[in-house]
Amino acid sequence: MAELGKGGVSAGKLAINVQKKFTRAQEKVLQKLGKADETKDEQFEQCVQNFNKQLGEGTKLQKDLRAYLNAVKAMQDASKKMSEFLHDVYEQEWEGKTEMSTVTENIDLLWADYHQKLVDQALLTMDTYLGQFPDIKSRIAKRGRKLVDYDSARHHFEYLQHAKKKDETKIAKVNHQVHILQR
Secondary structure, eight states, rough: OOOOOOOOOOOOHHHHHHHHHHHHHHHHHEEEHHOOOOOOOOOHHHHHHHHHHHHHHHHHHHHHHHHHHHHHHHHHHHHHHHHHHHHHHSOOTTTTTTHHHHHHHHHHHHHHHHHHHIIIIHHHHHHHHHHHHHHHHHHHHHHHHHHHHHHHHHHHHHHHHHHHSSSHHHHHHHHHHHHHHHH
16 A cells, blocks of 8 residues: 555645445435435436446347357357268278368368357457446446435535525535536
8 A cells, every 4th residue: 555645645635535325325315315315317317227238238249149159159069070080080081082172171160150259340340349338337427426415415505505604715615516527
């Protein structure tokens, strides 16, 4: 772990991050208990649900595709063993020995080509597609944290406005913070 003051981590930054996490946790608990209202964006929530569904379906498809590729590889190995068996059983004096060897080699090449095309055109495309999801997921989480911060600042602002002893500088500061978080 980095020492305080070295590598860009200072006691002040650490304290700010701990305070943010504490405030967010406190706000979430109040929202879950129904003591504080929660800002909702139904359209965004629908998009998040669609995103999560797409992530789940994509992950399932990738898993199934990998299983299919393993099955293709197994079929390729079985076909190769069958070709070797036919080559061993087929007598030299039998008619079509050379044609049979050519056909079995072509079958082996076709299986290898099929497997490679599946890897190149399906699996790599799927991996690239699913590789985009962690970045989007982190952006969704960031937006969620910003909403909690906004709710917390808004509730703090409302509390200060309705307090018996009003401190105008605190109200102005929190009001400014609410306006910044609204963006």
